[in-house]
Amino acid sequence: MSETVWHPTKEYIESTRLYQWMNKLGYSDYDTFFNKTVEDVAWFWHEAEKELEIPWYEPYTKSLNDANGIEWPIWFEEGTLNASHLSIGKWAEDPSMKDKKALVWEGEDGAVRTFTYIEMQEEVDRVAGGFRKLGLKKGDVVGIYMPMLPETVIAMMAASKIGAVxxxxxxxxxxxxxxxxxxxxxxxxxxxxxxxxxRGKTVMMKEEADRAADLSPTVEKVIVISRLNADTPWNDERDVDWQEMRNSEKYEQTERMDSQEPLMLLYTSGTTGKPKGAVHTHSGFPIKAAFDAGIGMDVKREDVLFWYTDMGWMMGPFLVYGGLVNGATILLYEGTPDFPNPDRIWELVAKHNVSHLGISPTLIRSLMTQGDEWVNKHSLDTLRVVGSTGEPWNPEPWMWLFQNVGKKQIPIFNYSGGTEIAGGILGNVLVRPIGPITFNSPLPGMAADVFDPTGKPVENEVGELVIKKPWVGMTKGFWGDSERYLNTYWSRFEQTWVHGDWVIKDTEGQWTITGRSDDILNVAGKRLGPAEVESVLVGHEAVKEAGTIGIPDEVKGEAAICFAVLNQSQEPSEALKKELLSLVAEKLGKALKPKNLYFVSDLPKTRNAKVMRRAIKAAYLGLETGDLSALENPQVLREIEQVKENVNL
Known part of the structure; x- marks a missing residue:
């Protein structure tokens, strides 16, 4: 068990939205409250939507109808609402909130644009009118292939306003x-x-969008926003200028959507086969995201929430709904967080008075090698919570963030869930102490547990992360593929969602994710999470990043192979390789010593900085790679293919 390092004072605990809400419901002890939230999930989500002040057109008759089974719950039965209204319209109609900042955007070139709630509503109404003039209607699917621009959010809201998906x-x-x-x-x-x-360069999108539309027979219109005022190819029959479209007559009516009607399709890559389209509803994703941000992370009205992400990843929509449903300001940033200098992200926090910042462990591992002075240049006085998602932590970068950015005062809200969850399963609730790299609780309402291979709960050993009750935000299946949805999550244990993460829950209630369950190693009968090996390697001063995979081994069944990215000043050598392998053996035991280690220039990562271990494994073993469309740097796979043959590595 890791020792806790952040300890909330009594005054701090009592100031949080979570504590005040618990108290209102008659609870002063978090554990007692949490147990109630998972024993009676219908009661819990009813109380949660009330606390979030969700505006319903027609009230629901029942918070949960599970007559169709745990796999297909109906939430807020017969209730009607609209995600655009509960995010923007509600506040635009509120005299005390309509002129507050809803969205601030900063471009990589330093350009800034700001929209109040009433200004956002004006834009949404204009674009909704434009959509309708183009013939878009309720139930139509609209693809959004956009950088992080204000128009990206406006398009999402306008689509949901007219009932499009x-x-x-x-x-x-x-x-x-x-x-x-x-x-x-x-x-x-x-x-x-x-x-x-x-990174100071223009990235053209329209040409890629044209090619994508050419390959998509159902796409009738390509709507183009001019960010760069660049000359782009134009198809008069298919292309529509955003600015001309928004000059249409405003459409002020909002479609009243059943709580279970689809709002959004979020695609997630599988290890094999085509991407899975997680279906999210008007009541599901917004309420779950808003709860986790507002009650979990303590986002309040007029706070500033900034998550470095992309709208194509789950945390993009999380940023939108987590911020706006709570009446906060969301900050969108177009560029990279370390350009033109390593302090760009801290500059953004200071400049825009960010209260809640979301980052990835990979970003922090990269920034900490640049030195503390880049952080110390900026006053981060407004920062109250740092959120982290995407991958397991290593202790050293976590502590660097805690000590050098947060000055040991700011809690790090480790947050893990997924595209199909609409938010988090595990988190760090702010009424309990927090330790490095761990989670101090499942989020309220999330009936999480750890199962062994036979489906029995275990403590103090690695097992499958599972969820035993339905929750608001749970994907309503995969778009057009119910069978794949059931096979993916519900086929392993009866009436139990198997998430695909390996975790350890200790007797003190701390949870640690050790990696994806399809990444786990079984070395001579001993389970080994790749993150455990990687933590040892990046703990060495020479190593910037590390990735670990398991390969077949005649003796042990499976053996660990490691890939290390060295810091700039460090040269690869046989001596260093031996030193690192010995370090793992020393820290984890000789039986778990990796079979080999290779030095590489980079690891294959997605845009949101997740290391794709399955891509490393496929390249190393010469296997079929599956869907690699999420990779930002596919060229590194060639380097991994060659390392076995190159004696210099």
């Missing part, structure tokens, strides 16, 4: 990856930009 796609995808998702959803329109800025 939006499908955000990662802005770094190539045409074929975009088309795969457009075809899966049978999208009628695609919204894109001419391009955006990244």
């Amino acid at each position: 939006f499908a955000p796609v990662f802005s770094g995808y190539g045409a074929e990856a975009v088309a795969t998702r457009l075809n899966a959803g049978e999208a009628k329109a695609l919204i894109t930009a001419d391009g955006f800025l990244r």
Whole structure:
């Protein structure tokens, strides 16, 4: 068990939204309250939506109807609402909130645009009118292939206002990856930009969008936002200028949507096969995201929430709904967080008075090598909570963030869930102490547990992360593929969601994710999470990043192979390789010593900085790689393919 290092004072605990809400419901002890939230999930989510002040057009008759089984719950039965109204419209109608900042955008070039809630509503109404003029209607799917721009959020809100379903796609995808998702959803329109800025260079999008549309027979219109004022190819029959479209007559009516009607399709890559389209509803994703941000992370009205992400990843929509439903300001940033200097992200926090910052462990591992002085240049006085998601932590970067950025005062809200969850399963609630790299509780309402291979709960050993009750935000299946949804999550243990993460829950209630369960190693009968090996390696001063995979071994069944990215000043050598392998053996035991270690220039990562271990494994073993469309740097796989043959590595 790791020792806790952040300890909330009594005054701090009592100031949180979570504590005040618990108290209102008659609870002063968190554990007692949490147990109630998972024993009676219908009661819990009823109380949660009330606390979030969700505006219903017609009230629901029952918070949960599970007559169709745990796999297909109906939440807020017969209630009607609209995600656009509960995010923007509600506040635009409130005299005390309509002129507050809803969205602030900063471009990589330093340009800033700000929208109040009433200004956002004006834009949404204009774009909704434009959508309708183009023939878009309730139930149509609209692809959003956009950088992080204000128009990205406006498009999402305008689509949901008229009852259309939006499908955000990662802005770094190539045409074929975009088309795969457009075809899966049978999208009628695609919204894109001419391009955006990244590391001081222009990244053109329109050409990729055109190719994607050419490959997607159902796409009738491509709506283009001019970010760069660049000359782009134009198809008069298919292309629509955003600015001209928004000059249409405003559409002020909001479609009243059943709570279970689809709002958004979020595509997630599988290890094999086509991407899975997680279906999220008007009541599901917004309420779960808003709860986790507002009650979990303590986001309050007029706070500033900034998560460094992309709208094609789950944390993009999380940022939107987690912030706006709570009446906060959301900050969108176009570029990279360390350009033109390593302090860009801290500069953004200081400049825009960010209260809640979301980052990934990989980003912190990269920034800590640049030195503390870049952080110390900026006053981070407004920062109250740092959120972290995407991958397991190593202790050293976690402590660097805690000590050097947070000055040992700011809690790190480790947060893990997924695209299909609409938010988190595990987190760090702010009424309990927090330790490095761990989670101090499942989120309220999430009936999480750890199962061994036979389906029995275990403590103090690695097992499968499971969820035993339904929750608001749970994907309503996969778009057009119910069987795959059931096979993916519900086929292992009866009436139990198997999430695909390996975790350890200790007797003190601390949870640690050790990696994906399809990444876990079984070395001579001993389970080994890749993150455990990687933590040892990055703890060495020479190593910047590390990745670990398991390969077949005649003697042990499986053996660990490691890949290390060295710090700039460090040269690879046989002596260093032996030293690192010995260090792992010393820290984890000789039986778990890796079979080999290779030095590489980089690890394959997605745009949101997740290391794709399955891609490393496929390249190393010469296997079929599966869907690699989420990879930002596929060229590194060639290097991994060659390392076994190159004696210099």
